[in-house]
Amino acid sequence: MVFSSFEFLLWFLPFCLIVYMLARKRAKNLALLFFSIVFYAYGAKETPLYLWLILASVVINWIFGMLIGKKDGHKKLYLTLGLIWDFGNLFVFKYADFFIKNLNVLPGVNLPLTNLILPLGISFFTFQIASYLIDVYREDVKPEYNLIDLGTYILMFPQLIAGPIVRFSDVQKELHDRRVRRDEFIEGVQIFIIGLGRKVLLANSLGGLWTDLQTVGYDSISTRAAILGIFAYSMQLYFDFSGYSQMAIGMGLMFGFHFPQNFNHPYMSTTMTEFWRRWHMTLGTWFREYVYIPLGGNRKGKRRMYLNMLVVWTLTGFWHGADWNFILWGMLLFGLLSIEKAKIGKILNEKKWLGHLYMLFWIPVSWMLFAISDMKQLGIYAAKLFGFGGPALLEKDYANYFSTYGKWLIIGLIFCTALPENIFKTMKNRQKSNFGQFFWLIETAAVVLLSVIFRKWLWLLFIVPVIAREVLYTRTPKKRRAAFNQCFWIPELTVILGAACYCIYMGMNDPFLYFRF
Amino acid sequence: MNLNQSHRSVLALVLTAAFLITGRIFVWKPADKSPAMPEIELDNPGEYIPAFSETLPSESTTTETTTTTTETTTTTTEFSRFELIPPDYVVTYNGKTVAPTETASGQDSLLTTTSSETTTTTTVAETTETEPPQTDSAAAAPAGYFNDALFIGDSRMVGIATYAPIEGATNFGTVGLSTYKIAEAVSEVPDTKGQTFQQVLGAKKYGKVYIMLGINEIGMDFTTTMQNMDNIISQIRAAQPGAKIILMANLHVSAARHYSDPVVNNTKIDSFNALLAAKADNTTIFYLDVNPVFDDANGCLDAQYTSDNTHPYAKYYVTWSEWLQTKIF
Numbered sequence: 001m002v003f004s005s006f007e008f009l010l011w012f013l014p015f016c017l018i019v020y021m022l023a024r025k026r027a028k029n030l031a032l033l034f035f036s037i038v039f040y041a042y043g044a045k046e047t048p049l050y051l052w053l054i055l056a057s058v059v060i061n062w063i064f065g066m067l068i069g070k071k072d073g074h075k076k077l078y079l080t081l082g083l084i085w086d087f088g089n090l091f092v093f094k095y096a097d098f099f100i101k102n103l104n105v106l107p108g109v110n111l112p113l114t115n116l117i118l119p120l121g122i123s124f125f126t127f128q129i130a131s132y133l134i135d136v137y138r139e140d141v142k143p144e145y146n147l148i149d150l151g152t153y154i155l156m157f158p159q160l161i162a163g164p165i166v167r168f169s170d171v172q173k174e175l176h177d178r179r180v181r182r183d184e185f186i187e188g189v190q191i192f193i194i195g196l197g198r199k200v201l202l203a204n205s206l207g208g209l210w211t212d213l214q215t216v217g218y219d220s221i222s223t224r225a226a227i228l229g230i231f232a233y234s235m236q237l238y239f240d241f242s243g244y245s246q247m248a249i250g251m252g253l254m255f256g257f258h259f260p261q262n263f264n265h266p267y268m269s270t271t272m273t274e275f276w277r278r279w280h281m282t283l284g285t286w287f288r289e290y291v292y293i294p295l296g297g298n299r300k301g302k303r304r305m306y307l308n309m310l311v312v313w314t315l316t317g318f319w320h321g322a323d324w325n326f327i328l329w330g331m332l333l334f335g336l337l338s339i340e341k342a343k344i345g346k347i348l349n350e351k352k353w354l355g356h357l358y359m360l361f362w363i364p365v366s367w368m369l370f371a372i373s374d375m376k377q378l379g380i381y382a383a384k385l386f387g388f389g390g391p392a393l394l395e396k397d398y399a400n401y402f403s404t405y406g407k408w409l410i411i412g413l414i415f416c417t418a419l420p421e422n423i424f425k426t427m428k429n430r431q432k433s434n435f436g437q438f439f440w441l442i443e444t445a446a447v448v449l450l451s452v453i454f455r456k457w458l459w460l461l462f463i464v465p466v467i468a469r470e471v472l473y474t475r476t477p478k479k480r481r482a483a484f485n486q487c488f489w490i491p492e493l494t495v496i497l498g499a500a501c502y503c504i505y506m507g508m509n510d511p512f513l514y515f516r517f
Numbered sequence: 518m519n520l521n522q523s524h525r526s527v528l529a530l531v532l533t534a535a536f537l538i539t540g541r542i543f544v545w546k547p548a549d550k551s552p553a554m555p556e557i558e559l560d561n562p563g564e565y566i567p568a569f570s571e572t573l574p575s576e577s578t579t580t581e582t583t584t585t586t587t588e589t590t591t592t593t594t595e596f597s598r599f600e601l602i603p604p605d606y607v608v609t610y611n612g613k614t615v616a617p618t619e620t621a622s623g624q625d626s627l628l629t630t631t632s633s634e635t636t637t638t639t640t641v642a643e644t645t646e647t648e649p650p651q652t653d654s655a656a657a658a659p660a661g662y663f664n665d666a667l668f669i670g671d672s673r674m675v676g677i678a679t680y681a682p683i684e685g686a687t688n689f690g691t692v693g694l695s696t697y698k699i700a701e702a703v704s705e706v707p708d709t710k711g712q713t714f715q716q717v718l719g720a721k722k723y724g725k726v727y728i729m730l731g732i733n734e735i736g737m738d739f740t741t742t743m744q745n746m747d748n749i750i751s752q753i754r755a756a757q758p759g760a761k762i763i764l765m766a767n768l769h770v771s772a773a774r775h776y777s778d779p780v781v782n783n784t785k786i787d788s789f790n791a792l793l794a795a796k797a798d799n800t801t802i803f804y805l806d807v808n809p810v811f812d813d814a815n816g817c818l819d820a821q822y823t824s825d826n827t828h829p830y831a832k833y834y835v836t837w838s839e840w841l842q843t844k845i846f
Contacts, residue, residue, distance in 0.1 A: 214825065215823075215825050215830070216830060216831040217830030217832055219830075220680070220831035220832050393831050393832060393835070394680055
């Protein structure tokens with residue numbers, strides 16, 4: 001079940017929330033676990049065995065967690081066995097075919113392919129479970145003796161399929177005792193809708209351009225179209241994944257959990273190092289905590305540090321997909337990060353404009369390696385991108401693409417910055433600053449103006465609540481205005497939600513990109 | 518990002534502009550433009566409920582069907598290539614099975630029949646890596662032959678008209694076009710952009726009208742679709758009394774889609790094409806099948822030619838267009 005589908009938005013989520021709210025305190029985890037299993041079962045309905053696989057995985061990790069926690073001297077053995085099970089699954093389902101294919105290249109080797117379908121979210125939940133076992137081993141957390149609580153942590157549907165990768169220590173306290181505060185619930189709904197809008201309105205609209213280029217064939221496009229295409233893909237990937245993360249975080253708040261932030265305006269970075277501190281932050285944290293630092297991090301000399309980085313980035317690449325292009329992508333990132341660490345990082349951080357320019361080049365190029373799995377196609381696209389690809393079949397194809405997708409690229413560019421969020425924050429605290437008021441004025445004026453210009457009844461949906469809100473705001477006593485501002489977003493988010501639903505209804509919806517990892 | 522005072526008013530303006538733009542897109546939307554739709558994309562066939570066993574009324578007689586099966590050998594043999602098709606995919610026409618399900622030696626019959634006297638066929642043996650599809654290098658049409666030709670079609674026709682327009686020809690194409698939508702459709706191809714079907718049809722005198730429709734309604738009831746097709750033909754007859762009508766077969770989908778998609782698969786496409794072929798009388802109505810050019814050994818669109826399993830890459834529209842120019846009616 002995709003978050004941006006009607007069966008989820010209209011049936012699953014409301015029903016789940018109602019049951020969850022009605023459940024008694026101790027039964028809340030059970031309710032959440034039940035719905036998570038339903039969620040996974042629905043997603044894995046083509047391959048019912050995978051449901052049993054993940055359930056078995058939960059039970060096995062529960063047992064190993066307790067065994068490790070016993071401190072009877074064998075905990076290293078138990079940890080090893082547990083990790084072998086978890087990563088063994090990941091290996092069999094995700095990487096076996098890759099290795100078989102590459103071994104078959106050797107003369108005399110002819111192994112049959114397994115042709116297994118990737119279980120939904122296996123890359124994410126494997127990492128999550130592994131973090132739990134390791135944390136128990138390190139005695140950072142106490143083992144979880146309650147199977148239902150542990151199952152809820154692993155299977156919790158908001159973050160089950162595509163992260164954020166929540167570590168057990170992040171949610172352990174809340175797993176046992178949590179309270180859904182009303183303002184946090186509202187904030188959760190808010191974040192969820194914004195995430196939905198990012199996914200359905202921005203990512204899907206931008207994604208059309210990349211799909212178009214694939215349909216047309218890379219060898220027929222012009223250089224400018226290739227540039228537009230890779231920028232569109234970069235933005236699509238960002239809005240898609242960050243939208244999903246936001247929806248997960250929003251739902252977490254609705255259920256009383258505080259998931260870690262996963263994105264922090266990565267495209268505003270000035271170095272690749274900074275980028276990876278802001279992009280998919282929970283994955284970066286995972287690799288730092290469980291690979292980089294255990295290997296010695298930067299404490300064992302320069303040479304060892306670069307070796308550790310090489311390991312981390314090869315694994316990061318490989319985690320994203322079992323294909324050579326992902327390894328190549330990891331290598332590129334390793335190269336860039338090493339150079340930044342050794343030489344140019346300081347300069348780029350000092351001269352911001354230079355850093356942005358540098359990233360403007362490397363972000364799309366790195367995503368190109370990420371996006372195209374076929375090495376030959378990758379070569380063709382790279383040649384096109386840098387202008388060696390020969391003439392285009394249709395000379396002015398970029399003009400067509402720009403006229404269709406240009407507005408989305410511009411809107412996407414605005415939403416890559418922190419600007420919209422800052423404006424929202426300012427508006428939320430409007431009693432604190434004059435500029436908050438100023439934005440309100442602008443917004444109300446824009447709405448009125450637009451209603452007059454377009455004279456479409458749909459604008460009534462927007463203008464009535466906006467005016468009503470302004471009237472109510474002035475009548476609200478000063479000390480209650482903060483609470484009132486909690487609801488300031490209702491007209492805006494209604495529009496986002498409405499537009500998103502319209503797009504889903506029109507069938508313009510694609511599944512999330514990150515589901516294939 | 519900290520906003521200092523002087524920037525704020527600028528930012529406010531940008532915000533307003535963004536509002537204006539988004540407002541336009543989200544809410545105030547001209548009826549004829551759908552900005553979020555990719556340019557070349559197959560219309561959502563999934564929105565229709567597939568009817569697996571279509572039956573047609575006894576309007577067109579049984580004899581007609583039998584004659585077609587003998588005349589156009591290609592269409593009948595194409596069915597026999599799919600041995601893995603579940604029995605409920607059988608399409609009945611007039612109470613008779615159009616697609617024979619059991620096949621004795623599919624491969625052999627394919628090779629022998631395709632080399633027989635059917636006009637449109639070129640044998641596609643095992644294609645080697647990225648070898649471009651071969652077209653009949655028969656005599657190309659004389660210069661100016663297509664000056665009075667009109668091409669009507671769906672996204673694949675948009676592809677041809679965009680990437681390899683035939684010189685002199687008029688094109689009318691819309692992504693997702695079907696016989697159900699043709700009345701209100703607006704052309705998306707460069708030479709007739711924004712015009713309706715009636716406008717294009719009435720614009721000048723045509724000698725040949727090519728129609729390529731069907732893939733977008735392949736999940737619909739074939740009976741109704743065929744009635745629609747007859748309507749379109751009679752519309753063309755009324756507007757262009759002397760024109761020859763050429764019904765073009767729908768291009769196959771690739772094997773990946775054929776075996777996974779219960780609605781859009783080659784079994785259905787072939788049944789549909791057979792019904793189109795049945796309309797041909799070879800004096801005023803003709804049938805033209807491009808599939809042998811792009812098929813792989815199993816009668817599916819060759820996977821090398823497509824990324825979405827449905828539309829050929831742009832460069833193969835050139836091949837297709839060249840192939841079309843060798844066909845004279």
